[in-house]
Amino acid sequence: MKRIKLTVAYDGTRYCGWQIQPRDLTVEEVLNEKLSQLLKEEVRVTGASRTDAGVHALGNVAVFDTDSTIPPERMCYAVNTVLPDDIRIMDSREVAGDFHPRYCDSVKTYQYHIQNRRFPDPTKSRYAHHVTAPLNVAAMGQAGALLTGTHDFSSFCASGTQVKSMVRTVTDLKVWGSFDPVCISDLPAGPGQDIVIEIRGTGFLYNMVRIIAGTLIKVGLGVYPPDHVREILEARNRQAAGETAPARGLFLKEILY
Amino acid sequence: MKRIKLTVAYDGTRYCGWQIQPRDLTVEEVLNEKLSQLLKEEVRVTGASRTDAGVHALGNVAVFDTDSTIPPERMCYAVNTVLPDDIRIMDSREVAGDFHPRYCDSVKTYQYHIQNRRFPDPTKSRYAHHVTAPLNVAAMGQAGALLTGTHDFSSFCASGTQVKSMVRTVTDLKVWGSFDPVCISDLPAGPGQDIVIEIRGTGFLYNMVRIIAGTLIKVGLGVYPPDHVREILEARNRQAAGETAPARGLFLKEILY
Numbered sequence: 001m002k003r004i005k006l007t008v009a010y011d012g013t014r015y016c017g018w019q020i021q022p023r024d025l026t027v028e029e030v031l032n033e034k035l036s037q038l039l040k041e042e043v044r045v046t047g048a049s050r051t052d053a054g055v056h057a058l059g060n061v062a063v064f065d066t067d068s069t070i071p072p073e074r075m076c077y078a079v080n081t082v083l084p085d086d087i088r089i090m091d092s093r094e095v096a097g098d099f100h101p102r103y104c105d106s107v108k109t110y111q112y113h114i115q116n117r118r119f120p121d122p123t124k125s126r127y128a129h130h131v132t133a134p135l136n137v138a139a140m141g142q143a144g145a146l147l148t149g150t151h152d153f154s155s156f157c158a159s160g161t162q163v164k165s166m167v168r169t170v171t172d173l174k175v176w177g178s179f180d181p182v183c184i185s186d187l188p189a190g191p192g193q194d195i196v197i198e199i200r201g202t203g204f205l206y207n208m209v210r211i212i213a214g215t216l217i218k219v220g221l222g223v224y225p226p227d228h229v230r231e232i233l234e235a236r237n238r239q240a241a242g243e244t245a246p247a248r249g250l251f252l253k254e255i256l257y
Numbered sequence: 258m259k260r261i262k263l264t265v266a267y268d269g270t271r272y273c274g275w276q277i278q279p280r281d282l283t284v285e286e287v288l289n290e291k292l293s294q295l296l297k298e299e300v301r302v303t304g305a306s307r308t309d310a311g312v313h314a315l316g317n318v319a320v321f322d323t324d325s326t327i328p329p330e331r332m333c334y335a336v337n338t339v340l341p342d343d344i345r346i347m348d349s350r351e352v353a354g355d356f357h358p359r360y361c362d363s364v365k366t367y368q369y370h371i372q373n374r375r376f377p378d379p380t381k382s383r384y385a386h387h388v389t390a391p392l393n394v395a396a397m398g399q400a401g402a403l404l405t406g407t408h409d410f411s412s413f414c415a416s417g418t419q420v421k422s423m424v425r426t427v428t429d430l431k432v433w434g435s436f437d438p439v440c441i442s443d444l445p446a447g448p449g450q451d452i453v454i455e456i457r458g459t460g461f462l463y464n465m466v467r468i469i470a471g472t473l474i475k476v477g478l479g480v481y482p483p484d485h486v487r488e489i490l491e492a493r494n495r496q497a498a499g500e501t502a503p504a505r506g507l508f509l510k511e512i513l514y
Contacts, residue, residue: 011379056380076376086379119333122268122343123313123384123508251380 003099004072005063006031006045006079007091012056012247013126014086019050027051027087031062034082039068048101048255049108052207054247056127059090059254061101101255107171109200109253112213112245116177117192128194129213129249135220137177137195142226143219144173144197147212147233154236156212157205158244166236168208172200175216195220198253207244215242260356261329262320263288263302263336264348269313269504270383271343276307284308284344288319291339296325305358305512306365309464311504313384316347316366316511318358358512364428366457366510369470369502373434374449385451386470386506392477394434394452399483400476401430401454404469404490411493413469414462415501423493425465429457432473452477455510464501472499 008027016024020032028047035043048061070078075092083089113128115121120130147170154166177193197213215232218224224232224242232240265284273281277289285304292300305318327335332349340346370385372378377387404427411423434450454470472489475481481489481499489497 009376009379011382058378058380080376085377085382088376088379090376090378119266119337119345119347120342121315121347122266122345123315125268125342126383127380 001065001067001097002072003063003065003095003097004075005061005093005095005099005101006076006089008047008060008062009058009088009090010056010060011086011126012051012054015053017051017053017055018047018060024053027057027060028062030084030087035064035079038078038082039066039070041067046101048106049252051250051252052247055250055252056248057252060252061255063095063099063101065097099257101257104257105202107200107202107256108204109198109255110204110209111251111253112197112199112209113249113251114195114197114213114217115192116195121192124194126248127251129246131217131221133221135177135193135195135217136222137175137193137220139222139226140195140197140216140220141175143216143224143229144175144199144212146226146229148173151233152236153205153208153233155232155238155241156208156215157238158207158211159238161206163205166205168201168203168205170199170201172198173212174198210244210247210250211238211241213245213249217245218242258322258324258354259329260320260322260352260354261332262318262350262352262356262358263333263346265304265317265319266315266345266347267313267317268343268383269308269311272310274308274310274312275304275317281310284314284317285319287341287344292321292336295335295339296323296327298324303358305363306509308507308509309504312507312509313505314509317509318512320352320356320358322354356514361514362459364457364459364513365461366455366512367461367466368508368510369454369456369466370506370508371452371454371470371474372449373452378449381451383505384508386503388474388478390478392434392450392452392474393479394432394450394477396479396483397452397454397473397477398432400473400481400486401432401456401469403483403486405430408490409493410462410465410490412489412495412498413465413472414495415464415468416495418463420462423462425458425460425462427456427458429455430469431455467501467504467507468495468498470502470506474502475499 045062072094076089115128150169177195302319329351333346372385407426
């Protein structure tokens with residue numbers, strides 16, 4: 001019996017998230033079904049991150065145990081032949097039998113993508129949240145920097161979750177924008193920009209990244225001054241922070257153990 | 258009667274190209290239908306570029322004549338409320354009554370997008386051609402530079418077209434790659450890269466950009482040395498060039514008049 005670790009990428013548009021649901025299609029369900037079919041044994045994967053409906057992943061992690069004789073590092077090639085196009089195994093390798101993707105220490109990196117222009121570019125709409133009014137990226141970066149470190153993130157946690165502690169550590173939070181040099185140079189509203197909020201940390205609360213994104217958008221719009229995020233943290237109250245930004249802009253980029 | 262110029266962006270995945278077809282859904286058909294519905298008059302757009310099935314656009318151009326009292330620069334807001342999400346009018350303005358988007362002189366910019374990594378990132382698959390083996394971007398750029406200027410591009414034109422002259426001018430051809438710094442750093446196959454071929458010119462033959470892309474991919478793979486594109490040009494024979502690269506990687510970025 002071997003334990004295999006998979007690095008899983010998916011376009012979350014079509015899925016009701018990672019975790020198996022009674023009715024709706026999920027990534028976990030597809031992996032279990034296709035792996036079982038391929039390996040001719042009952043396979044049940046354990047995922048690192050139960051991403052929400054519509055959230056994308058470039059490097060989620062799942063493990064499963066198997067008696068298969070397929071070499072672990074070749075497993076990704078075999079599985080990709082039976083998976084739908086919107087799920088791809090980017091890597092497969094053997095890990096120790098006691099490796100658990102949720103309980104072992106890890107650093108997760110998320111990105112939140114925003115397209116900031118008068119009208120949404122339809123070729124970006126599946127993978128970015130559209131904001132019409134110009135965002136001040138520098139102000140968003142200043143506010144983001146105030147969120148790094150170890151804090152009680154109660155204000156950035158969706159209500160209804162039952163966890164012991166709301167204290168989490170954000171090791172890094174960067175915001176950058178890139179102007180599109182071509183195409184819309186001629187438009188009266190200016191060229192527009194693609195903005196990325198990248199957040200790295202050792203653990204995240206429910207909807208934490210999307211609430212941080214929604215809050216930084218309010219800073220970028222000038223609704224909040226950057227310093228206001230200190231008060232939001234201190235309030236320890238979900239109502240103090242900005243809206244939960246839409247799922248389509250969120251990517252789980254990487255999990256490092 | 259006013260002539261309105263629209264800058265049209267679309268995700269081409271769902272469309273059988275620009276030009277109206279008896280059976281299949283096209284961008285032109287949707288624009289005619291939605292504009293007629295909105296303006297309560299029979300509207301027929303004239304497009305600048307009849308993009309093929311599956312090709313995307315960020316800045317195709319269309320004009321139409323109307324008696325509408327909607328201010329021309331506000332037209333885009335009105336039309337976008339009735340269009341499907343995968344078509345967006347990025348700009349609208351009045352032009353002279355004799356302006357014709359195909360017969361007036363213009364410079365068109367196309368981009369061809371390639372994702373070059375072991376397995377395709379599913380969140381890029383709709384908008385980029387996937388190539389597994391590592392591509393040499395520098396060699397692709399050298400070959401591309403040899404295609405700039407005024408040449409007989411017969412070798413880069415799909416057969417069956419009836420045009421008087423195969424001579425076209427490519428004013429600029431650049432190739433660049435960007436490595437993805439996060440996520441796949443840990444993979445044995447390396448990080449992978451996103452490659453863009455950007456081609457600017459005053460006129461293009463049928464499938465010319467996709468055949469150039471297919472040829473530059475062969476150069477990038479080492480199948481052809483960069484200098485070989487000179488011989489391909491001289492052959493004036495479609496068989497001499499590489500395959501027509503898939504539509505999903507092609508973007509019509511901009512048309513400047």
